[in-house]
Amino acid sequence: MGNLKLVYFDIDGARGEAARLAMAIGGVGFDDDRVKFADWGSRKAGTPFGALPVLERNGQAVAQSNGINRYVGKLAGLYPDDAWQAALCDEAMDAVEEIATKVWATMPLPAPEKKAQRESLAAGPLSYSLDRLQQRLLAHGGHYFADGRLTVADLKVFVWIRHLRSGQLDHVPVDLPDRVAPQLVAHHDRVKEHPAVKAYYAGRNVAL
Ligand SMILES: N[C@@H](CCC(=O)N[C@@H](CS)C(=O)NCC(=O)O)C(=O)O
Numbered sequence: 361m362g363n364l365k366l367v368y369f370d371i372d373g374a375r376g377e378a379a380r381l382a383m384a385i386g387g388v389g390f391d392d393d394r395v396k397f398a399d400w401g402s403r404k405a406g407t408p409f410g411a412l413p414v415l416e417r418n419g420q421a422v423a424q425s426n427g428i429n430r431y432v433g434k435l436a437g438l439y440p441d442d443a444w445q446a447a448l449c450d451e452a453m454d455a456v457e458e459i460a461t462k463v464w465a466t467m468p469l470p471a472p473e474k475k476a477q478r479e480s481l482a483a484g485p486l487s488y489s490l491d492r493l494q495q496r497l498l499a500h501g502g503h504y505f506a507d508g509r510l511t512v513a514d515l516k517v518f519v520w521i522r523h524l525r526s527g528q529l530d531h532v533p534v535d536l537p538d539r540v541a542p543q544l545v546a547h548h549d550r551v552k553e554h555p556a557v558k559a560y561y562a563g564r565n566v567a568l
Contacts, residue, residue: 361388361435365416366428367407370394372566373523375425375460376413378453378515379432385510385556386436426453426516433512440507448506452496452513456520459489463529478531486532487540493517494541502543503550510554517544518551522568 366383368376383390395403395412407414408423415421415428422428430450433439440446462485466477497505497517505513521544527534537545551557552568561568 362418363391364388364432365391365393366413366432367393367395367403367416368413369400370396372561372564373519373526374464377519378512379413379415379425379428381515381519381557381560382429382432382436382438382512384560385515385554386432386438388432388435426450426457429453429512429516436512438510438512438515440511442507445507448496448500449511449513452493452505453516455489455493455496456516459486460520460523462486463532475531478529482532482536487536490537490541490544494543497543497547503547510551514547514551518548518557521545521548522552 364383366376366379368374368380371377380390380392382388404410408421411423413425413428414423415431422431430439433449440449463478463481466474466481469477497503500506501508504510505517521537523529524532524537525534525545525548533539537548558568
């Protein structure tokens with residue numbers, strides 16, 4: 361598989377986290393290049409689309425988080441071989457990406473606009489998306505999003521639910537997932553208890 365380097369910000373969440381987790385769970389060795397925000401200005405132009413995450417393999421780069429998740433998911437044994445199950449796995453990852461992009465787009469807004477937009481997202485599209493994701497989980501048996509087993513889709517949804525419940529997003533109620541999609545919270549709690557997930561965060565001194 362060559363020498364892998366995942367380049368992402370020095371945070372234990374967001375768009376780079378599912379790939380880190382997948383490689384940790386699958387025992388895929390990689391260089392975890394954590395970019396400090398202060399250094400981003402000097403590194404941005406060198407990335408394919410001026411954004412992170414980027415995965416490098418033997419010095420060549422590929423961008424776009426869900427494509428990276430698919431690639432490392434295959435290496436880690438956490439991406440379905442079956443084409444239909446793979447489409448279900450992609451569906452959940454793209455659904456998270458779609459709504460997370462809307463929520464994160466509010467970050468640079470001035471305070472009053474940020475508050476208004478986040479409250480409106482929480483009451484509308486974000487609640488809708490959580491409800492629909494929960495329905496998709498239940499439609500596939502309630503435990504996993506695809507293939508009847510842990511895949512990168514479960515990791516991406518886990519990271520998203522953890523973020524929503526973390527209190528890091530002002531004006532998005534921390535109990536929104538618990539109220540709107542309790543089965544996604546139960547799913548989050550199951551993924552959290554996966555021995556390799558627990559070991560990964562224990563190794564990073566991150567409380568779950
Ligand atoms: N579609 C891209 C979006 C990447 C993206 O916007 N990444 C953010 C961090 S999560 C970023 O690099 N922001 C810094 C910037 O745009 O300068 C993906 O899924 O990887």
